[in-house]
Amino acid sequence: MKLLTHNFLTSRCLKGVNVGYPLKIVLGHVGELPQALIEDYESNEDFLKKVHHVLLEVDVINGELVCPESGRKFPITSGIPNMLLNEDEV
């Protein structure tokens, strides 16, 4: 799973969860991006390359995503997050 894909995922479908974003990645890889958004982020090629690397080249293979509100875990197996919910969760 690319981090770009992770950026889309939420647990808001869960009953009682309002935002459900961002899902915490357990065992994830942290890229070397600056803590705060830099000013020329749209044109700074070096920065954009790093963003591209983090979003599209880092691959999470096994681990889990954790809902920030409910703590519900979504397993990632062989790079594919399982976002299926049980009927009693929605």
Added chain:
Amino acid sequence: MSGIKLKQLEQWLQQVDGFDEGGGKVDLEQYTTPPHLAACFLHSVRHHLEGKMVADLGCGPGVLSVGAAILGCHYCLGFEIDADALDVYRRNLDEFEISNCDAIQCDVIGGIPSRFDKCFDTVVMNPPFGTRQSGADVKFVEAGLRLARSHLYSLHKTSTRKHITSLANAMPGVSVKVVAELRYNLPHTYKFHKRDSVDINVDLVRFSYE
């Protein structure tokens, strides 16, 4: 690589593995899009794939995602409910050394988080025709139209054309067009079919936002 020839694309797609032995699961309407059909489909819409953000709904083993990647999409995300099909998807991506596709396991009908809305330029799919799960085809179209910014391309039985087009015409801002009529050879793995395989006519339907 949108300069690629139709024949060549078809040859590549012949190497995409289908559902695991024993065929797909009947209740989920798991039959792959055959290489020729998939190649005709994708090649005719290549200008809406190259350099685009693409979603593949009910991606199964991933022939449409692989084809979209070969045609130069920027990123393709598959959505699929079945873990076994996703195992094959992952294997196919590895075989082809494709690194700009991903998949998530979720229910396309009612289970796609709303953050995905309008995140994709183009959505492609070969949805369940709704013969097992009634109305599944229409629910897939609705999901596709939520995700797509510009175009949704989908395969439908020609016999349901009236139904599908009138449904789309009733949606504000959506225009619908049958862009190709194709033949689909459904395999014999479906025991309720009397013959070994059966040819059905399918439409490649384009739904666009004006």
